[in-house]
Amino acid sequence: MFYIEQLFNGITQGSIYALMAIGYSLIFGTLGLVTFVYGEVVVFGVFVGYYLYAVMGLNFGLALALGLVVTWGVGIIVDKVCYEKFRNAPRLIMLITTIGFAIFLKSSTQIVFGTQQRNMPDILGHVFLNIGTFRIPFIQILIILACIFFIVGLQLLLYRTRIGTALRALSMDKDAAFLVGVDVDKVIKFGHSLGCVLGVFGGVLLGVFYNAINPIMGPNIGLKAFTATVLGGITSIPGAVIGGLILGVMENLTVAVYSAGYRDIIAFIILITVLVIRPSGLFGRKLES
Amino acid sequence: MEAILRTENICKYFGGLKAVQEVNIEVEKGIILGIIGPNGAGKTTLFNVLTGTYNSTKGKVYFKDRNITNLKPEKVTGLGIARTFQNIKLFKNMSVLDNVKIGFHTQTKTRMIDAIFRTATYKNDDRICEEVGMELIERVGLKDLKDEFASNLAYGNQRKLEIARALAVNPDILLVDEPTAGMNHTETLEVVKLLEKLNSEGLTVIIIEHDMSVIMNLCHNIVVLNHGQKISEGPPEMVRHDEKVIEAYLGREE
Amino acid sequence: MDQLFSLIEKIKQKSVYYLIPIGIFVLIFPQLTDNQYVLHVSIRILIYMLLASSLNMIVGYTGQYNIGQAGFYAIGAYTAAIIATRAGYSFLLILPICGILAASMSVFLGFPTLRLRGIFFAFTTLGFSEVVRLTILNWRTLTRGTFGIPGIPLPEIVNFQVSTNNHFYYLGLFLLVIMLFISHRLINSRIGRAWVAIREDEDAAKAMGVETFKYKMINLMYGTFWAGIAGGFFAYFAGYVSADSFILDESFAILAMVLVGGKGTLVGPIVGAIILTILPELVREIARYRLVIFGIAILVMVHYRPQGIAGARAEGRRIAVESEYEAGTAEPVTETSGKGS
Numbered sequence: 038m039f040y041i042e043q044l045f046n047g048i049t050q051g052s053i054y055a056l057m058a059i060g061y062s063l064i065f066g067t068l069g070l071v072t073f074v075y076g077e078v079v080v081f082g083v084f085v086g087y088y089l090y091a092v093m094g095l096n097f098g099l100a101l102a103l104g105l106v107v108t109w110g111v112g113i114i115v116d117k118v119c120y121e122k123f124r125n126a127p128r129l130i131m132l133i134t135t136i137g138f139a140i141f142l143k144s145s146t147q148i149v150f151g152t153q154q155r156n157m158p159d160i161l162g163h164v165f166l167n168i169g170t171f172r173i174p175f176i177q178i179l180i181i182l183a184c185i186f187f188i189v190g191l192q193l194l195l196y197r198t199r200i201g202t203a204l205r206a207l208s209m210d211k212d213a214a215f216l217v218g219v220d221v222d223k224v225i226k227f228g229h230s231l232g233c234v235l236g237v238f239g240g241v242l243l244g245v246f247y248n249a250i251n252p253i254m255g256p257n258i259g260l261k262a263f264t265a266t267v268l269g270g271i272t273s274i275p276g277a278v279i280g281g282l283i284l285g286v287m288e289n290l291t292v293a294v295y296s297a298g299y300r301d302i303i304a305f306i307i308l309i310t311v312l313v314i315r316p317s318g319l320f321g322r323k324l325e326s
Numbered sequence: 327m328e329a330i331l332r333t334e335n336i337c338k339y340f341g342g343l344k345a346v347q348e349v350n351i352e353v354e355k356g357i358i359l360g361i362i363g364p365n366g367a368g369k370t371t372l373f374n375v376l377t378g379t380y381n382s383t384k385g386k387v388y389f390k391d392r393n394i395t396n397l398k399p400e401k402v403t404g405l406g407i408a409r410t411f412q413n414i415k416l417f418k419n420m421s422v423l424d425n426v427k428i429g430f431h432t433q434t435k436t437r438m439i440d441a442i443f444r445t446a447t448y449k450n451d452d453r454i455c456e457e458v459g460m461e462l463i464e465r466v467g468l469k470d471l472k473d474e475f476a477s478n479l480a481y482g483n484q485r486k487l488e489i490a491r492a493l494a495v496n497p498d499i500l501l502v503d504e505p506t507a508g509m510n511h512t513e514t515l516e517v518v519k520l521l522e523k524l525n526s527e528g529l530t531v532i533i534i535e536h537d538m539s540v541i542m543n544l545c546h547n548i549v550v551l552n553h554g555q556k557i558s559e560g561p562p563e564m565v566r567h568d569e570k571v572i573e574a575y576l577g578r579e580e
Numbered sequence: 581m582d583q584l585f586s587l588i589e590k591i592k593q594k595s596v597y598y599l600i601p602i603g604i605f606v607l608i609f610p611q612l613t614d615n616q617y618v619l620h621v622s623i624r625i626l627i628y629m630l631l632a633s634s635l636n637m638i639v640g641y642t643g644q645y646n647i648g649q650a651g652f653y654a655i656g657a658y659t660a661a662i663i664a665t666r667a668g669y670s671f672l673l674i675l676p677i678c679g680i681l682a683a684s685m686s687v688f689l690g691f692p693t694l695r696l697r698g699i700f701f702a703f704t705t706l707g708f709s710e711v712v713r714l715t716i717l718n719w720r721t722l723t724r725g726t727f728g729i730p731g732i733p734l735p736e737i738v739n740f741q742v743s744t745n746n747h748f749y750y751l752g753l754f755l756l757v758i759m760l761f762i763s764h765r766l767i768n769s770r771i772g773r774a775w776v777a778i779r780e781d782e783d784a785a786k787a788m789g790v791e792t793f794k795y796k797m798i799n800l801m802y803g804t805f806w807a808g809i810a811g812g813f814f815a816y817f818a819g820y821v822s823a824d825s826f827i828l829d830e831s832f833a834i835l836a837m838v839l840v841g842g843k844g845t846l847v848g849p850i851v852g853a854i855i856l857t858i859l860p861e862l863v864r865e866i867a868r869y870r871l872v873i874f875g876i877a878i879l880v881m882v883h884y885r886p887q888g889i890a891g892a893r894a895e896g897r898r899i900a901v902e903s904e905y906e907a908g909t910a911e912p913v914t915e916t917s918g919k920g921s
Contacts, residue, residue, distance in 0.1 A: 071699045073647075118879060132645055132698050133839065134882050140832045141875025148869065256706060256828055263703050298718040305707035312692040312700060377787065403789035411787070417780035419844075420773075428777045432789035434770050438798070441769035442762050451770060495789060 041171070043293040044286065049177040051285020052184035053242045057258060058265035058277035059191060060235030065263075066272035067208040068228045070120055071128045073135040075236060076259025077142040078115065082108035082237035083250055084150045091158065101241060108237045111142075112230030120225070139255070147252050154251045157244040180242050187238055188278055194231075195274075204228050208272070236262065257301055264308040270318030279319065283307075329388075330355040330530050331376070331407075331499055336385035338368075338375050338554075345371040347554040348385070353499070358521065358531040360545035360562075362538075364574060368554040369534045370412050373501055376532075377409050378402040390498075404432040408497035410488040412504050412534070418477035422468055422487055425476050426459040429494020459494065466490040466520065482513040489520070499530040506537055518544055542566065550574065588889060606753065610746045619745035625857045626752035627814050632837035632849035633759060634806035639835070640843030641772065642799045643779035644694070645702040648709030649834050652682040652804040654826035655712060656811020661729040661821045662722065671735035671742075675812045682808025683801040694796040697782075709831055716823045728822025735816045748817050755813060759806050760846055766802070767846075775799050779844070829871055836874035840881055842888025851890045 057079065064070050086104025089095045095103070119134035164175040195201040203224045206214040215221050240258065244250040265284045269276025288303045311318060329352040338346040346368040353359050361369050374380040376387055378399040386395045394402055408429075417425050434451035441448055463469055466486040471479060476487060485505055492500055502521070506514040518540055525531055535541050541548065541562070548565045550558040552574040558565050565571055610619060635649045656678035663674050689708050693701045716723045723729065735742045735751075742751055766772045774795045777785040785792055815821050833856065841852020856874060860867040881888055 065699075073699070073702060122883065129643065129645070129698050130882065132702060134879060136645070136647065136702070136832075136835065137839075137875050137878030137882060139875070140836065140871055140878065143832075144829075144869070144871035144875060148872065256710070260703060260707050260710070263699075264707075267700075296718065298714065302711050302714055305704075305711050308704060308707060309692050312696065312704070316696055316700075379783070379787075399783075399786040400789050400791050403787060409787055411784065415781050415784035415787075417777050417784065419780055420776060424773060424776075428773055428785070428788045428790070431770060431774060436770040438766065438771060438802075441766050441771055444765065448769060455770075491788065 040290075040293060043289045045173060045177065047286035047289030048282065049180050049246060049285070050243075050289060051282035052181050053239050053246065053281075054261055054265050054285050055278040055281030056184045056187055056242070057236050057239035057262040058269065058281040059188060059274050060232040060239065061262040062266045062269070062271065062274055062277040063191070063204075063235070064229055064232040065266060066274075066277075067204060068225055068232075069128075069208070069211075070225070070229060071131040071135065072115075072119075073132060073259065074115055074119070074139040074142060075233070075262060076255040076257065077139045077146065078108065078111050078233045079236040079240040079258050080250075080252060080255040081111060081142055081146050082233065083240035083244060084146060084155075084252060086237070086241060087155060087157070087244070087250060088150065091155070097158075104241075105234050105237060108233050109230045112233040113226055115233075116226050116229050120229070121222070124221075124225075139259075143253075143255050146255070150252050152252055154249050157248050157250055176245060180246060183238070183242060187235060188274075191231075191235065191274065200224065200227060257304075260308075261304045264304040264311075267316075267318055268307060268311050270320035273318070273320040276318060276320035328355055329353060330390060331532075332388050333376070334386040334388070336372070336375055336387060337383045338371050338380055339383045344554050346375060346382075346551075349551070349554075349556050351549055351556070351559075353530060353532060354547070355530055356525070356528060357546040358525050358533060358544050360541040360548040361532060361534045361551060362536075362541055362548060363551035366553075367551040367574075369551055370503055371554075372551070373409060373503055373532075373534065376402075377407060377501065403495055403497075406496070406498040407501065408492035408495040408499075409501040410485070410492050410503055410505060412507070414481075414484050414488060416476040416484055416487060416491070418475065420476060421473050422463060422476060422479070423459055423472045425487055426462055426491050426494050427455040429462075429491045430455050430459070433496060462490040462493050463487075465493075467516065482509045485509065486513075486517065486520075489517070493524070497529070499532065500524070501532045503534045504536060505533065506535065506540055514540065585885060610749050616745055619749060621857070621861055623745060623748050623752055623817060625853055626749070626756055627810055627817070628834070628837060628853040628857050629850050630752070630756050630759060630810040630813070631807060631834045632841065632853045633756070633763065633846070634803050634810065635834050636803075636838045636843055636846075636849040637763060637806070638800055638803035639838050640845070640848070641767065641775040641779060642796055644796060644800065645698065646705045646800075646803070647702050647835065648705035648707075648712075648828075648831050649804075649807050650826045650828065650830040651705070651709030651712040652686065652807035653811040653814070653830070653834075654709070654716065654823070655682045655685055656808030657815040657821045657825070658716060658723060658729070658811075659808070660812035660815035661732050664732050664816070665729060668733075671737060671816065675809060678812030678815075679805040679808040682811065683805040686800045686804040687797065690797045690800045694793055694800065706828070706831075709826070709828060713823050713826055716826075723823075726823065728820055728824075730820045732815055732819050732821070734819075742816075752813060752817075755809060759809075764846060771795070771798065776844075832871060833874060836871075836878055838888075840874070840877045840888060842891030844887070845891050848888050848890040852888070855889075 061075055064072050064075065082104050085107045086100050089103050090097055090100035115138055119138050120131060123130045123134065165172045166175050166178060195205060203214065203219045206217070206219055207221060207224055211221060261284060265280035266277050267280070268283060269278070269280030284304060284307060287307065288300055291303050292300050331353040333349060333351050335348045335350060336346060337344070337348055349372060361372065363369055371380065375382045378394070378397045378401065381396045386393060388394065389405060389407060394405065417428065434454065436448050436451045439445070460469070460472070463472055466489055468483060468487060468490065471483065476484065479487060485507070489502065489505060505521070506517050509517065514537065521531055521533070521544060533541070533544065545562055548560065548562055549556055550565060550571050557570045557574060558568045609622065613619065631649060631653060635646060638644050638646045659678045659681050660674050663669055663677065689704060693704045717725050742748060774785065774790045777788065777790055778792050778795060782792055837852035837856050838849050840856060841850065842848025860870045866873065
């Protein structure tokens, strides 16, 4: 019973990680942008939304929407500062710039919003869905549904829209995409910001799930999104989803069997294991130089 | 004559693209072998397979009758095969002399302890690097530029430095990939003379080159690749009159 | 900004003339002041110099971005704290153990990641330093968890009790000088050249016969060894260790010192450590914004002066910038290509 509950917790959390991972995979896998700042952008976006909602007293939907708009803007700024000048430079440069930006954004977030953990307002906290003897918190089902909605939405965007086609073209061959008239710069900015926004959705849902958000959770979010992405195979968005689910379930089972203190170690262990056994991930194609 | 390097049905596929297919070559000791072919014929890919940069899909490579197929590039170098790169790969933020010094890596033995305490091993290695390194730089005509950063060299000089660096490995066989690309006439002549001189001292050379006058003057033997396959082989005079070669370069006339 | 940089260039050209007076000043410094606060800050700067220099070995010489140097620093500090408080071995025995333990942990990290490039190593080191911190917090029987370990005895070197700030200053300075001396000798040897070759162009390094994986591993072990030593020294100096000293921000600060001061030179991290430690001390108002400024400083450097304040690069700024970006460090997403897998 306890384990089944934990399994369900794991699936809920896993779908949140999946959402963050597809955002990461979009940026790192599809666009080929090395990013270290992702987790910090997510935290910043979540806190902007939280501030508007809890401190300024806006309603939840409006606060979330404004938070996403700000995130979109931060995504553009990150691209301007970290990527734009270095489009044809070695990836190592992007690593350094995003590390610099991450340090800046992490500390700024802490100064603006404090270092305290904040309690997320309890929405639907006590509504349960009873299936036989199981009591499943309604909010968890809502979270899973929201994640499925975004994942399907992203797939539709990638395969049914003009900008989605451009994104996919870009991921295959940047120069060729440019030659057939894709505005590379614009599409990269769009894709990057979209990835960040997906991450913030994930961050908000994580906050709702835990009833708490923490301004220092950035590096952890970054590491988990990265791990799920690598586990799934970097360029594969369905892979990222499965990677996220595996990570979420493993974490919660570890907490159930072991102790909550080691929760954040799981991502690291999975990452190391994948890198040793199969660096191309579960669904990655092996790359030839 | 004994073959110093030979391949048996070597293949390299990238997914569906067959970059090198069933190529057999034999390189006799002490010759200069030219590899020519239209763009995308698989010349550089062949080099990369020979030197272990790529794993081959099928087939074998033998160096002095030893199977070196799919050995790591650093191991291949250690056995005595040196190379230069088509798209110059120098250590840009190192001086000209230091670039060449890296080439002595496999022949020197300095360990951490030796370096810290400057033991006899260190001093000996250091002397070799310094003296032989300077000799090599002088040979390619870069003596005055020895302290310059590699990235500050003119294009032609960068190619010469790559050759000097490869020679530092003290190879039995040198693979040069378009050594005169982007050079003016004088520089090209210098490189041709250098390669001839090296060859006369016993070095076996394999050269990829687009400049036909270089190939025809320099090579004892030529292998022609097209679409990853060997279509012709022989001395320059023979190859230049081979119908298949002319066809490959000019296209089939219907 | 340009004028400032050209001034720096001028100072650098004459650096030999400054070296002797600076050396003398550093040696007699503790005699000039009785101010314990100043001495305390000086020792902290020395620790940061050691840390930044150790990280520079990895980041600056082989180009592997280690984001978790504080993890190895922590291993060194806790090793010293645990052994000194429980077993009571002598300082001279414990300090090398700190370094060796940190270096051997780095093998576990290097093995899966050093065949891959860039971001894999970065994220793994980040994760590692968090794992170290979480282990410290959770393995209470060994580390006392959140309470930290107090009461680390003062070090004794052959019957001499290191007790005052003055003593610690000279001990720290001695460790730093040794580290720089050994590093200098390594850099100007076959080993150091192999490291730099890997940084500049890994494929070309392989083509020259450099066993890149092995040399990256040696390099990582060497760099983390000194982080462990710095940790051990810190534990003795502070007399108390707790997980709070080894948070990610600490790694970030050390990295900022390397990047701002100038990676790939011995003097760069020294300059970086001085500037980035003294600045927040002098201007108390900005202490709170310390890391915000570090982050911005890294970005400014990458954009306008990739070699850092004291770094040397190919002639002129433009060329330096270009060569930095063109250098064949361009990497595939994973290096499973061609070889291995």
